[in-house]
Amino acid sequence: MKKSFYIYITLVFLVAFQHQTFAQATRTWVSGVGDDVNPCSRTAPCKTFAGAISKTAAGGEISVLDPGGYGAVTITKAITIDGRGTMASILGSGTNGININAGPNDVVIIRNLSINGGSTTSPGTNGIRYIAGKKVHIEDCTISNFGTNIISVALATKGLLTLKNVNITSNISTVPGISVATTADTAFVSLDNVNIQGIGTAVNAQAGALVNVFNSFIANNSRGIFAETATSVIRLSNTSVLNNDVNVGLGAGKVFSYGNNQINAPIGSVLNVLSSQ
Template sequence: MRRIALFALFVGFSAPLLISAPAYAQATRTWVSGLGDDVNPCSRTAPCKTFAGAISKTAINGEINCLDPAGFGAVTITKSITLDCTGTFGSILASFTTGININVPVGANDPFRTVKLRGLSISGVGISGSVGTRTGIRGINILSAAVVEIDDVLITDFTQQGILDGRAIAGAKLFIRNSVIRNNTGNGISAGSTGGANATIIDNVQSINNAFGIAATTGNNISIARSVFSGNTTGVEADAGATMNIDSSLINHNTTGVQAASGNIRVSSSSVSNNSTGFSGSATTFGNNRFIGNSSLGTAPTAAALQ
């Protein structure tokens, strides 16, 4: 009887330990896999299944990597982090939602406030009735962060913007490189940050078959190089109070190629061709561009004063 009582006492003390989930310390590098499980510690040998599951186990300024080709789910990012699927096929299928929300607020005890996205495919295609169609809201929605870097990312088929930068902070930075933003009902890229003195750098980007290829609101300064804006309702647009410098780029087959206010779009070494209207508003040219095949040139751009 005494042995039975001692065994019962041991089981009583041990049971909570057996049924409670293990607690894991946050790691600077974690992993996701199509064969993973979000109850895992997200290590390389015990990966998580989704980005959302891995984020809570990844330290500030840490990195989540993809082990194999899979869809890893929509995610909200609230701290400095890198999502990197370079070398494999990592995707997010965002049906009836936004693919990635970025909201790293001021005062979040995060000295970096930097989000880096690499090697991702983000799609808004979903099923409506029995038909596959655009159902996702936005590809990437930037609410708050100091710096956002987007490299080698495909964003396609959303009902609103491919990328919306709506930060209300001054001096925000957005870098987009080697990426394709296509087939979105809204703008491919909306540079709508409202804090002032915001910088967006675009290099080797294709924004095609959207409403606006890129549109910038007051206070946003855009630099574009080696990029393509094609098949959009408007290729590039800047409101009064925004500036846009375009170099070595192609703006073609849009309804309107360049839509500018107050001469705030400056074009150099670029081709504005085969648009219904080449220019609307007052843009500036450095005299080394090619304007050909437009149904109408529209408002002839002003020659820049060279120094």
Template sequence: MSRPGSVRRRVSGLFSLPALVCLLLGSSAWAQATRTWVSGVGDDVNPCSRTAACKTFAGAISKTAAGGAIDVLDPGGFGTVNISKAITIDGGLNAGGILFSATNGVVVNAPGATVVLRNLTLHGGGTGLDGIRIVAAARVQVEGGAILGFTGSGIHVLPGAGAVQLVVRDVSVQGASAKTPATPAELAGSILLESGSAVIVNSQLSSGVIGLHALNNAKVTVSDTTLVHHSAQGLLAVGGAQVVLERSVVAQNGSGIKAEAPALVRLSDSLVGHNTGLGMEGTVVSFGNNRVAAGNGSDGAPTSTLPQN
């Protein structure tokens, strides 16, 4: 006959493993918060709460639930980050920083997800690759802040990203002056779109090789934006890309606007001036309300004019 003590030990052993599994699963679930924080004096071993913040975006994202948000408590550099789920990273009034050297600043590979990057300053220090590299997502919103010091592109939507929607608002992108393409069609661009669609509003693209570079079948709408000081084109559309440019300035570039057939650029209420070479070339359609005769090496002319409805 078994002793009572041995029975208790056997019963305890039967339940110890399931109980441990439940405990571990529960701990994992508790680690996912809908809102987390980072701080320049934080530590990634912390739970990323407001009173015990993490040190890096990479540390915080692992503890943030899909659809949640990471907020910046104070100024600092919070490291590069790979995003694989719906998330908002908000630099707030502190314009949280990401310093990246010989790598990409932010990589978005989140199929079907919406990613928001708000009030962030991404600085590649002259050796960084792409500031924001979009591999896959349903929608990526870049709001406020600045991207500079890179050698690739400030924002780069890759060909495989498919029907991703990019929204850029109130962003300054200072381009990759270190990269000199052998031909105008070589990949470069303060913003480079190889697929998907984009809306760019109230932003500044400056001081790179190409300002906005749209390829393949990318569809882009640009308004209230400046494209200035690029060594090649302020705007280059290639392949089946279509770009609408409204209430914008394309000035002091190597050339202003170039649309390589069958690409198409539609131009409305915009200024194309003081570009060293051609103001416009290729299939550029005007709504008849633009100012192109403004000190270009040669102004060029729209291929046709559309009525304003």
């Protein structure tokens, strides 16, 4: 009887330990001196975003304790990654900085990060690649030095991307900035207080892309705004598009201005296409 009691207690302990080991927290933490074998708590943080995301519940948040580089990450569920209060970065040399392939109802929030593709000899591919998920919000971030796109939106279904207080640049002057397309539905993109300088085409709207640009500064690129395909639309409000080799390139799509923008020549086609609508 006594032996059976000890076996029972041992089994209870093991079950409890397993539950504790595999439980996901709603808030996790990373630190430059952390370890991904840790539970990602504040007192025992993980070292990378990739290590923390597997221990963070859907809809939860990963926070940053101290300055550091926390590695590229693939996001497959609703999550918030927030580097507020410190210098949190992702170095994505040779890969995507953040790859977002979430569920149809998932919302992803990225805040207060520096996302860097590294050197010109071996740059990262895309700073952020958004291929699935209901909504993605990028806030207070700097994204730079990637070789394929700074931000790539390549959706198969409807999705929404918002950027607020974001700086985009690159040491590769030909790289596209924000490239937006969807193969089957509509990609909605909103830029608010976004600064894009020193790259190829700053904003490129392709099939199914509806892009609104507010309160932004787009300058010193090879091309500022480009509505490439017939189903793409870009609307500009209170935005400066200056000193690009071509400020507005009018492809088969449409570009509309609300009449309160600063747009200098050269324009890639007839200026009167830019009308208030």
